[in-house]
Amino acid sequence: MGFFGGVVALAKGFATTLQFAFQKKPTIQYPTIKKQHAPRFHGLHELRRYADGKERCIGCELCAIACPANAITVIGAENAPDDRRSPGERYAARYEIDELRCIFCGMCEEACPTDAIVLTPHFEMADYRRGSFVYAKDRLLVPPEAGVGTPPDERPGGIPADLGSVIEAKSTVDITAGYGTTHRGEILKTQRKGLAG
Amino acid sequence: MNDILNAPPWWLVVLVKSAIVLFVVVTTFAYSMLFERKIMAWMQLRPGPNRVGPWGLLQPAADAAKMLFKEDLTPASADPLIYRLAPFISLACAMGAFAVIPFSETSGGIWGVGDVNAGILVIFAITSIGVYGISLAGWASGSKYPLLGSIRSTAQMVSYELSMTMSVIGVLIIAGTTSLAGIVHAQTHVWFIIPQFVGFAIYIITAVAETNRAPFDLVEAETELVGGFHTEYSGLRFGLFFIAEYLNMITVSCIAALLFLGGWNPVFGLAFIPGLVWFVLKAGLFIFMYIWLRTTLPRLRYDRLMNFGWKVLLPLATLNLMVTAAIVAVVG
Numbered sequence: 001m002g003f004f005g006g007v008v009a010l011a012k013g014f015a016t017t018l019q020f021a022f023q024k025k026p027t028i029q030y031p032t033i034k035k036q037h038a039p040r041f042h043g044l045h046e047l048r049r050y051a052d053g054k055e056r057c058i059g060c061e062l063c064a065i066a067c068p069a070n071a072i073t074v075i076g077a078e079n080a081p082d083d084r085r086s087p088g089e090r091y092a093a094r095y096e097i098d099e100l101r102c103i104f105c106g107m108c109e110e111a112c113p114t115d116a117i118v119l120t121p122h123f124e125m126a127d128y129r130r131g132s133f134v135y136a137k138d139r140l141l142v143p144p145e146a147g148v149g150t151p152p153d154e155r156p157g158g159i160p161a162d163l164g165s166v167i168e169a170k171s172t173v174d175i176t177a178g179y180g181t182t183h184r185g186e187i188l189k190t191q192r193k194g195l196a197g
Numbered sequence: 198m199n200d201i202l203n204a205p206p207w208w209l210v211v212l213v214k215s216a217i218v219l220f221v222v223v224t225t226f227a228y229s230m231l232f233e234r235k236i237m238a239w240m241q242l243r244p245g246p247n248r249v250g251p252w253g254l255l256q257p258a259a260d261a262a263k264m265l266f267k268e269d270l271t272p273a274s275a276d277p278l279i280y281r282l283a284p285f286i287s288l289a290c291a292m293g294a295f296a297v298i299p300f301s302e303t304s305g306g307i308w309g310v311g312d313v314n315a316g317i318l319v320i321f322a323i324t325s326i327g328v329y330g331i332s333l334a335g336w337a338s339g340s341k342y343p344l345l346g347s348i349r350s351t352a353q354m355v356s357y358e359l360s361m362t363m364s365v366i367g368v369l370i371i372a373g374t375t376s377l378a379g380i381v382h383a384q385t386h387v388w389f390i391i392p393q394f395v396g397f398a399i400y401i402i403t404a405v406a407e408t409n410r411a412p413f414d415l416v417e418a419e420t421e422l423v424g425g426f427h428t429e430y431s432g433l434r435f436g437l438f439f440i441a442e443y444l445n446m447i448t449v450s451c452i453a454a455l456l457f458l459g460g461w462n463p464v465f466g467l468a469f470i471p472g473l474v475w476f477v478l479k480a481g482l483f484i485f486m487y488i489w490l491r492t493t494l495p496r497l498r499y500d501r502l503m504n505f506g507w508k509v510l511l512p513l514a515t516l517n518l519m520v521t522a523a524i525v526a527v528v529g
Contacts, residue, residue, distance in 0.1 A: 010494075013493045013494065014489065014493050016493075017240040017489060017492045018240070019242045019491045020239070020240050020241070020242055021236065021239040021243060022239075025239070025242055025244050026242060027242075027243060027244050029244070029247075067271060068249065
């Protein structure tokens with residue numbers, strides 16, 4: 001390389017850093033400007049409702065079984081005949097997710113037969129105590145005045161768009177109807193038909 | 198009262214001048230730190246500090262407040278007196294150098310605390326004592342990493358101090374004076390960077406090594422020595438070392454501007470701009486160069502640093518000195 005080669009190499013190095021100084025910075029000024037994340041970003045969970053205000057969750061514990069991190073605790077209970085919480089026979093008396101254990105994989109969402117649990121794009125969950133990361137129904141369930149919860153997502157595997165069409169399904173006569181009218185239910189029905197035919 | 202205003206006693210003049218110079222210099226330190234963080238950030242594709250105040254301008258104040266409230270720790274194995282004294286030696290020497298630096302000149306005289314006729318020698322003497330601050334800090338910490346940093350600092354400072362002084366003597370020979378103001382006057386027509394380019398290059402390189410800045414920051418070397426001599430220091434005492442490092446950087450930048458870039462002599466005959474502005478611009482150029490150097494080059498290996506100092510810089514500086522002396526003897 002020699003002396004002049006070394007000088008040229010040095011000059012190239014200095015030119016590179018100087019050039020970078022004038023380039024546009026890719027930094028996003030986070031608290032003031034928030035990044036536009038992917039539409040199906042996996043963030044904090046939410047328990048949704050039907051349009052009539054009933055809870056979608058039927059306390060079946062499938063999410064807890066599907067959870068690879070053992071983050072979900074569900075304790076189901078029978079619906080009282082005069083005070084029905086969900087359209088099904090049972091509802092979740094307790095529903096808790098430890099967000100520190102959760103790996104945000106979305107398996108609970110996949111497993112849920114009534115599309116009750118969904119992952120919202122919300123991700124700012126920082127807190128000072130460990131205990132406050134265990135989210136119970138008071139924080140997971142959408143409040144009644146907030147409507148059904150996360151808006152539908154039409155793409156395959158997304159949150160079904162049937163919201164509100166289950167008013168008839170609140171009848172306890174046909175428990176499966178509540179699910180059958182959902183997007184995934186329809187898919188499942190056609191699949192079953194295909195199998196039968 | 199009028200007597201004091203008309204003919205103030207010399208000590209009052211010196212006190213007021215020192216206070217003003219120290220205030221300006223410490224403010225310069227604070228903002229050169231911010232400047233460095235900003236420039237480095239830009240060169241690394243980051244925006245840099247921008248949360249405290251508009252454009253991050255209050256960041257130095259926030260840093261100072263943080264330093265003040267940090268716990269001041271003294272390790273159990275440390276030599277308590279020397280451990281506590283070392284930062285003050287560093288800072289006092291770094292500040293002392295500004296006593297003889299002239300910043301500008303008007304018809305009223307030199308702008309500076311003192312106009313010493315051996316200014317450059319005084320500066321070298323004071324900054325040499327500053328090495329004791331770093332060496333003693335590392336030794337008195339009673340811990341292995343600071344000790345390694347301290348050993349390195351002694352070796353590095355001594356070997357580069359030699360070449361630095363040698364590189365400057367060329368300028369002194371041409372100017373025929375050791376007074377900083379006199380050296381600036383001698384550069385009214387031609388800056389010494391032109392006849393003394395080799396000396397200038399050696400001065401710049403050794404100045405980086407003298408102030409422990411990257412790529413010669415082996416004394417601190419956070420990747421290998423965990424901060425080197427100041428590993429054990431925290432809070433305000435660490436802050437003092439920090440201030441001393443930056444003040445040294447400003448000092449050598451000022452000297453470079455005075456000795457090689459004509460000090461407060463205007464560029465292109467733009468004499469309507471005050472000399473102080475020219476001086477600040479020239480010194481600022483060197484501070485920018487320091488930052489640029491830090492972002493660009495990785496740290497030298499220790500043996501290469503010593504090789505470079507003793508086998509390249511010192512012979513080159515000696516040669517430069519002899520050639521300059523011969524030419525001045527023949528021509529002048």
